Amino acid sequence: MQRIAGLERALEQAQHLLHQDDLTPLLNRRGFRRACDRWAGNGPMAMAACCVMIDLDGFKAINDRHGHPVGDAALVHFAATLRRHVRPADTIARLGGDEFALILMNCSGDDVCLLLERLQQALAGSPLSVPGGALPLRFSAGVAELHAAESLGQVLERADAALLDAKQLGKAMVRLSV
Template sequence: MSPVRTFLTRLARPTITSRRDLIRYVVVVTAFSLVAALAIDVAQQLMFFTTWVTALRSWAVTVAAVTVIATPVATMFARAQWELQRAKDALEDLSRTDPLTGLPNRRALMEASEAPTPQTMVLVIADVDRFKALNDTYGHRAGDAVLQAVGQIMTQHLAGFGLVGRLGGEEFALISSDASLEQIMSALRELLRAIEATPFVTPGGAVRITMSAGIAIRHSSEPFERLYSEADEALYLAKRSGRNQIELSARAKEALPPGKTADYQNLA
């Protein structure tokens, strides 16, 4: 595409995301309109030249008229484009947000997992224990209230280590490339203790719950599917081993420093 065509396309379909973009667009459109109108007027005056006074008067009128017309029209168009961009951004945010908890949803977590990173990635999958029984006993409104509260507590304890989100149902996740495995394990231990000690107020009454979690790690060259599968298997082992505890995948255990491999079973 030629530079001229690219420029005209940007004028016709601008991307405006801030007030600075809006002001820049109005200035560019007004300047472009002035140059175009003056070029036509100058050519006309040179072809049918009478006096310099007449030519200068005509050019002054052209400048004033174009400025008065182009500036407000460009401003209105730019504001409309800005509002349209805001609406698009809001829809994009909604498509990546879990409506119940306000956390990033599965799509957002999957996209974060695919981002290139040179560091080792840690995935935690945490699941509310016996959530179906909670729903059956206290009702779905109580279950929703518990999930909302769990999301808030998880954010408080884990958001500093990476992206906390809800995978769906009663499953939550943490994706981290910025913290060590030991740091995440320590924070996760405190999280499970906080969950166990917190009475959750719901429309059906106060309830107490526990959570189980599985942890897995991967290197930058490995597929996310393997990481997810290993974390899910670790979570299943935590459930099968009595719930309210943390389990690590085999590779996560191997990644722990010497002397720490026997501690993971008692994290919760």
């Protein structure tokens, strides 16, 4: 019995590690897809929901100038700040590199844009400590509100397109898809 319980714990831990980013303790791409599958599997959503795609601005320059350990610290700092500003029930993932995704339930696009603007202010007020000073972090985000009869994939595509708009318009911006 003890051996079986140990194997069950090991399997549970392996499943957790399979779906969690090893740097930020957020969901990874695989975990995000799994959360999306569960979300989409519930059928048409009767509630308001938004998807968000986020990229850190100037992340390559941070790695090039300060090295990968500082880049990793920037990702961890951003992930922790993000977790403090969203609800525990919201889905947060690091998809890879400096790309993050969110699914927020029971909120409007305007609500999410305000949340992201507060997050921008929080990051500005708590720069990352690095040898020799402080490193301000900024991000660009695209937000898409779920429309009736729209798939989660379509909402994520619109959020990604809004993110691209934000990047092209000067970065450190939040764009809402219409």
